[in-house]
Amino acid sequence: MHCSQNPPAEIRQRLSAIRTFLLDLDGTVYLGEQLFPWSLEFLARLQRLGKEFIFVTNNSSQNARYYVAKLARLGVAARPEQIFTSGEATIYYLRKHRFGQEICCIGTPALEEEFREAGFVLTPRQPAAVVLGFDLTLTYEKVRLACDLVRNGVPFIATHPDLNCPTPEGPIPDCGAMASLITAATGVTPKVIGKPNPEMVEALCAKFGLEPESVAMVGDRLYTDIAMGRQAGITTILVLSGETQPQDLAESPHQPDLIADHLGKIAKWLD
Incomplete structure (x- = not known):
């Protein structure tokens, strides 16, 4: 209707x-x-x-502070607690299922900061999970590390499934496309949290x-x-x-x- x-x-x-x-x-x-x-x-x-x-x-490449600032530029007053990202939802999921505090985060500095502020320790050594976000700083070394950990049985979690992120210049690869790369190399499909x-x-x-x-x-x-x-x-x-x-x-x-x-x-x- x-x-x-x-x-x-x-x-x-x-x-x-x-x-x-x-x-x-x-x-x-x-x-x-x-x-x-x-x-x-x-x-x-x-x-x-x-x-x-x-x-x-x-979008897990940015945290709440980024969106508060962007909305302010556009004339909308918002508080940080009025912004909820797939990164924050992933933090809730990890806590609910008691994954432990040590994780390997494949993401932007903003996403890493969000996890640290939530009390997580970011480490490639025996992490409780590999968490992949929309990583605008993705490198081959990050992909290799994630694949090694996932191949060895570390749980694989993606913040959201979007294949592309729209930009004024056209779509760019998003978290779902990056997750597909790791899945193709390891045969492991991630647990996906976001919309x-x-x-x-x-x-x-x-x-x-x-x-x-x-x-x-x-x-x-x-x-x-x-x-x-x-x-x-x-x-x-x-x-x-x-x-x-x-x-x-x-x-x-x-x-x-x-x-x-x-x-x-x-x-x-x-x-």
Whole structure:
């Protein structure tokens, strides 16, 4: 259903039960370095209604401080605790499953810093896990080290499955492509944490004490944002301001609960 007109009463009622909105960033709140004109109105509406919002991203090459600074440049005030990355979800997963504090992190300096601040010791010597992120500093030596460890039975975890990361110059290889390289060399498939996997929502709910029935995921990708929300049992809202086009819905197994042209339309529903 493409909700291009005012939604019926049951949709308004459904949204009234939502206390926390999980918001994808690129394609939902902004596009590249351009804030969508309706984003500030939407966020202000949530604040007036006493509802919370958390920005959720698969990009593990940057930490929360980076996104706070980027949002500030675009005119959006956000606190570090309102940013949740796949790196932070991976930290929750490692702690929940008691992997131990020593890990081998194949990632950017920002991701390494995030793990150190969480109390992990980064080491190539007998680590409890190999954690692969979106590594813009990837080298052959890092790949060789990861393959040696994984081949010898060290658990292999990837922060997220994206094959490509969009940039203004075009797509560049992302974490999923890097994981495929290690898998091809070792025959081992990683445990993947980020969207579309429900571990991301589980970690969020645990961190913030959220009840799934009061949470909604808002995003522009069917196979990540909507797929994750459906698997996690939360309300899903697709916005058509980014990647997904209306014709993509016909062939997708991941169907949202609601569809809006953009965040500004959702703001009107909440009015």
